[in-house]
Amino acid sequence: MLGCGWFPDQLGGLNRYYRDLLEHLPEATGVVVGGSASTPAHVAGVSDHRRLLPLRLHAVWRAAQRAAGDTDLVDAHFALYAVLPLWLGRLRRKPVVLHFHGPWAEESVSAGDRSQLKRRARLALERAVYRRADQAVVLTSAFRQVLVERYRVTPWIVNVVPPGVDLERFSPGSRAAARRELGLPENAFVAVSVRRLVRRMGLEVLAEAWRDALAELPDGSALLIAGDGPLESELRDFALAAGIQDSVRILGRVSEQRLVSLYRAADIAVLPTLEHEGFGLVVLEAAACGTPSIVTSSGGLPEAVAGLDPSLIVASGDHAALRERLLRSVVDRPDRGHTRDYAERHNWQAVAGRHRAIARRALCSPAGEDRLKVVYLDHVARPSGGEIAMLRLLPSLDGVIPHVILAEDGPLVQELHLAGISTEILPFTERARDLHREELARGLVPAAVATATSAYVVRLAARLRRLRPDLVHANSLKAGVYGSLASRLAGVPMAWHVRDRISADYLPRPAAIMIRSMTARLPTVVLANSQATMATLGARTRASVPHFVIPDPLPEVPARHRLNGRPLTYGVVGRLAPWKGQDLFLRAFARAFPAGDEHAVLIGGALFGEDDYAGELPRLAGELGIADRVEFRGHRQDVWSELSRLDVLVHTSVTPEPFGQVILEGMAAGVPVIAAGAGGPAEILQHDVTGILYEPRDEGRLAESMRRLADRRLRERLSAAAGRALGPYSPQVVASQFQEAYRVALNVGRLGP
Numbered sequence: 144m145l146g147c148g149w150f151p152d153q154l155g156g157l158n159r160y161y162r163d164l165l166e167h168l169p170e171a172t173g174v175v176v177g178g179s180a181s182t183p184a185h186v187a188g189v190s191d192h193r194r195l196l197p198l199r200l201h202a203v204w205r206a207a208q209r210a211a212g213d214t215d216l217v218d219a220h221f222a223l224y225a226v227l228p229l230w231l232g233r234l235r236r237k238p239v240v241l242h243f244h245g246p247w248a249e250e251s252v253s254a255g256d257r258s259q260l261k262r263r264a265r266l267a268l269e270r271a272v273y274r275r276a277d278q279a280v281v282l283t284s285a286f287r288q289v290l291v292e293r294y295r296v297t298p299w300i301v302n303v304v305p306p307g308v309d310l311e312r313f314s315p316g317s318r319a320a321a322r323r324e325l326g327l328p329e330n331a332f333v334a335v336s337v338r339r340l341v342r343r344m345g346l347e348v349l350a351e352a353w354r355d356a357l358a359e360l361p362d363g364s365a366l367l368i369a370g371d372g373p374l375e376s377e378l379r380d381f382a383l384a385a386g387i388q389d390s391v392r393i394l395g396r397v398s399e400q401r402l403v404s405l406y407r408a409a410d411i412a413v414l415p416t417l418e419h420e421g422f423g424l425v426v427l428e429a430a431a432c433g434t435p436s437i438v439t440s441s442g443g444l445p446e447a448v449a450g451l452d453p454s455l456i457v458a459s460g461d462h463a464a465l466r467e468r469l470l471r472s473v474v475d476r477p478d479r480g481h482t483r484d485y486a487e488r489h490n491w492q493a494v495a496g497r498h499r500a501i502a503r504r505a506l507c508s509p510a511g512e513d514r515l516k517v518v519y520l521d522h523v524a525r526p527s528g529g530e531i532a533m534l535r536l537l538p539s540l541d542g543v544i545p546h547v548i549l550a551e552d553g554p555l556v557q558e559l560h561l562a563g564i565s566t567e568i569l570p571f572t573e574r575a576r577d578l579h580r581e582e583l584a585r586g587l588v589p590a591a592v593a594t595a596t597s598a599y600v601v602r603l604a605a606r607l608r609r610l611r612p613d614l615v616h617a618n619s620l621k622a623g624v625y626g627s628l629a630s631r632l633a634g635v636p637m638a639w640h641v642r643d644r645i646s647a648d649y650l651p652r653p654a655a656i657m658i659r660s661m662t663a664r665l666p667t668v669v670l671a672n673s674q675a676t677m678a679t680l681g682a683r684t685r686a687s688v689p690h691f692v693i694p695d696p697l698p699e700v701p702a703r704h705r706l707n708g709r710p711l712t713y714g715v716v717g718r719l720a721p722w723k724g725q726d727l728f729l730r731a732f733a734r735a736f737p738a739g740d741e742h743a744v745l746i747g748g749a750l751f752g753e754d755d756y757a758g759e760l761p762r763l764a765g766e767l768g769i770a771d772r773v774e775f776r777g778h779r780q781d782v783w784s785e786l787s788r789l790d791v792l793v794h795t796s797v798t799p800e801p802f803g804q805v806i807l808e809g810m811a812a813g814v815p816v817i818a819a820g821a822g823g824p825a826e827i828l829q830h831d832v833t834g835i836l837y838e839p840r841d842e843g844r845l846a847e848s849m850r851r852l853a854d855r856r857l858r859e860r861l862s863a864a865a866g867r868a869l870g871p872y873s874p875q876v877v878a879s880q881f882q883e884a885y886r887v888a889l890n891v892g893r894l895g896p
Contacts, residue, residue: 144168145207145228146175147221148192149182151399155339156424157244160282160306161220167307167495172213174206176224200227208232216240216502222247222272223265229275238505240498241276243290243421250419253343270294277505280304280498282422283443284560291546291567297610298546298565299516302501305446306424307491313403313431315483321408331363332473335409335434337402337425338416340372345415345439345460350378352415352465354385359470364390367405371396406432411472416441417460423447430486433479437468440557449561451485452477514544515885518612518635520603520622522576524553524568527718528804529642532672532695533618537564539696539874542882546610548603550576550622569606571599576621600625604632614885616640617666620658627665636888639666644822645679648798655679663688668888670881672802673823689891691884694827695804696877697869700783700811710772713849714744714789716782716805719757723747724795724819726763727842731795733767735846741772741853746785748778786812791852794818797840803827806834807872810865815858817848833865 144165150158153176165173165186176199178188187210190202204227211233219225220242228234248265256262273279273294279301281287287303290296319329327333334353338344346368353366368378368391375393382391397405406412412429413436414420420442427447429436435451438444439459448455455476457464477485519537521530534555537545545564549556550571559566575595578588588596607615607629615637617626623639630637643649645658659681662669669690671677677692715728725745732743743764749757764773779785782805786792792809794800799822806827809816818824820836828834835852837844852858870876 144171144173144218145203145220145225146173147224149175149178149186149188152177152179152181153192154396156421157220159424160244163307163309163491164495164498167491168498171218172210174203174210174224176203200224204228204232207234211237216506218242218502219272220244222269225272226268229272238277239275240502240505241273241279243273243279243281243286243294243296245286245419245421246289246293250343253341253419255342276300278302278501280501282306283446284563284565285443285446286421288556288560288566288568291565295609298567299544299610301565302497303563304494304497304501305489306422306427307489307494308424308427308431308486310431310487310490312399313406313428313486315431315433315479316403316407318407321404324404325367325408327365327408328363330361331365332360333365333367333409334411334413334469334472335367335369335405335429336413336415337369337405337428338414340368340370340374340378342374343417343419345417345441346374346378347381348417348460348462348465349413349415350381350385350387350391351462352469353391354387355462356466356469357387357390360473366391367394367409368392369394369397369402369405402428403432406434409434411469411476412436413465413469414438414444415465416444418442420444427486427489430482433483435477435482437465437472439465443560445557446560450488451482514542515614515882515889516610516612517543517545517614517616517885518607518610519545519547519616519618520550520626521547521555521618522550522571522621522625523619524549524551524555526555526558528802529619529640530555532642532804534558534562534564535696535698535874536878536881538562539878540882541878543885546612548606550599569599569603571595571625575599578621596625600628600632603629607633607635614638614667614888616885618642623666624658624661627661631665636667636891637665638668638670638884638888640670640672641676641680642672642801644676644799644801645681667891668884670884673826675799675822675826676801689884689887691880691887693877693880693884694872695802695807696874697807697811697872698874709788710740710742711790711853712742712744712788713791713793714746714785715793715795716746716785716808717794718747718753718778719745719749719760720753721756722796722798724797724840725760727797727840727845728793728795729760729763729767729769729773731842731845731849732773733769734842735849736772737768743769743773744776744785744788745773746776746779746782782808783812786814789814790858791849792816793845793849794824795845796822796824799839800824807869810834810862811869813862813866815852815861816865817845817852828865829868832861833868834861 146161148158150162165171173186175188176190177192182188187206189206190199203224207228216238217234218240248262252262273296279296281303282305284303287301291298378393382388406429412434414423416439418441422443426436437455438448441459445456457468547566549568552568556566572595575592578592615630615635617623617639620643627637639662645655662680669688671692672695674692717723764770792814794806796819802823806816806824816834819839821839830836835848837848
């Protein structure tokens with residue numbers, strides 16, 4: 144195992160991680176720079192960090208050569224010290240597992256080294272080392288994205304393995320005793336931040352947030368900052384100038400024993416990092432002592448706490464958001480027992496077992512094993528219907544290694560990371576990516592859009608040739624257009640997943656003709672989310688390529704807590720857009736219940752520029768005289784808590800819905816559903832058995848259906864039947880259908896032109 148330094152002689156997350164991993168792999172030997180009397184016998188500590196770089200590199204290389212005779216595999220943790228052993232001498236032909244702890248070249252710039260020559264040299268060295276990897280290990284999906292995008296490591300060999308934590312060294316203990324040891328008041332609110340005192344750690348942002356929060360915190364509250372670095376004097380000066388020096392303690396470097404006392408004494412830990420955070424080992428160390436951590440959205444930090452409490456994540460660099468979460472943490476944070484349980488999921492024995500399995504793959508098996516390597520394409524990174532469906536599907540495809548290529552950055556990226564899905568961004572120009580349907584009405588694509596799309600197709604084809612997937616799956620209509628062309632150029636089979644109606648009520652006629660022609664000729668197979676969607680593609684597509692109608696999967700449904708003691712509540716869930724018919728919902732509600740206690744809720748926001756329409760809805764509610772009984776909730780991430788507020792879910796699309804995921808969600812949440820009886824909803828619901836269907840756009844029938852479902856017994860009957868009808872939509876069932884379609888695509892691709 145080729146490391147950097149030996150912890151604690153050399154501080155830093157990389158060195159701590161290397162030491163802990165090596166200690167749990169007794170079959171391994173190590174080589175590090177430096178070392179001391181604390182370095183174990185099976186680790187060679189060579190040279191010294193203060194010696195000239197050529198001397199250090201030579202010393203590491205010589206030690207690696209001495210160990211080569213008994214070595215089956217090289218496990219490398221730092222590119223600088225791995226480059227010579229991997230490219231020169233007896234280890235150059237050995238299998239390599241590479242650990243990526245962060246972009247060294249970029250971190251050096253953040254640390255103050257502005258030399259572009261050095262940055263380019265470091266970057267070239269890193270890429271040379273990473274090209275040698277048979278398997279790669281990262282701590283988070285965020286760093287997998289960096290490794291794939293910036294260093295062009297193939298995603299099929301990159302393994303996300305979160306670190307472990309020493310559960311004996313870091314353990315719960317008496318908070319009162321720890322506070323007495325540190326001289327802290329028993330009833331104070333205590334926050335701790337254990338960081339290198341350098342700019343990218345965001346400690347200035349934390350100091351500002353603490354200054355602004357202090358007046359609302361309990362008396363005697365304290366912020367403890369442990370660590371050393373060049374910002375120490377600057378932080379002290381800030382605390383003095385802000386008048387908070389009595390509540391901010393800068394402790395410098397602390398021993399491990401004292402570190403445990405800090406975690407035990409604290410109510411909350413804080414990692415206010417600005418950039419380049421791979422995981423944040425101190426999150427697990429604090430959690431093992433029972434203390435949760437507030438983290439920023441930097442790098443892999445969201446993944447480090449998402450399994451504990453996603454509300455602990457705040458925007459990077461936003462001192463106001465950090466202030467609010469600090470204040471909220473006085474009363475709202477995971478309890479110590481739950482936090483310790485979370486840490487116990489990261490025991491080093493299990494982590495070491497995963498590393499052994501990766502080593503065996505590097506030694507014996509081809510990358511990716513027997514699973515299909517599938518690239519998924521989407522033109523947006525905003526979580527709309529198709530993107531949410533993809534997010535729910537991918538974790539269930541046990542026969543697939545998925546890799547998602549998005550044409551823009553956005554919130555979907557972090558959602559994919561939290562789901563453990565490999566992701567990269569291949570940027571597409573906004574003008575082409577956001578081309579509106581109305582612009583295609585004359586059958587002419589704007590020249591700038593055509594040029595940008597052609598260039599993107601060439602770039603994507605080159606990327607696909609480099610990735611060499613077994614299959615490409617286009618998840619959106621625009622991704623199908625450019626993805627089908629790029630896949631043809633790259634010679635890769637392609638599944639075009641059609642989620643939109645290819646008809647005049649959705650697309651201009653020239654655009655619909657173009658899409659039908661492309662789906663008939665370019666993809667290897669065509670997938671559709673409903674029979675109604677497939678029917679809009681026309682007979683030519685059905686005859687020329689295999690086609691599969693596969694519904695979107697229902698996600699795992701969390702425990703539901705129905706809210707009682709409130710008025711009968713009807714709601715619509717979905718983005719605010721004219722074709723979704725929220726205005727129809729308001730008119731029908733006012734017609735069904737012109738007076739009374741009944742309540743209406745609209746859940747959703749204008750995600751794709753429908754702001755004018757969204758602004759008209761509150762005015763319409765006022766004109767109808769129901770404004771005091773209508774609530775606009777805006778866009779919400781947690782759809783299940785929103786559904787728990789409803790007695791009836793109403794689906795009001797005025798053009799046929801291609802599928803209707805929210806209908807499945809309502810059925811799973813035990814909420815009876817009223818839906819327009821056309822398109823996908825008519826395939827999901829059986830009228831008067833699992834839901835109520837009404838004639839699309841018929842305000843009177845919709846109002847009548849709303850009045851019918853004021854009957855509690857009818858609501859209960861429909862909900863019970865709907866719950867029994869969900870089997871075909873389980874993720875496992877739907878995933879098996881997709882994987883069968885993929886197998887057909889591969890066979891067609893082998894037999895086709």
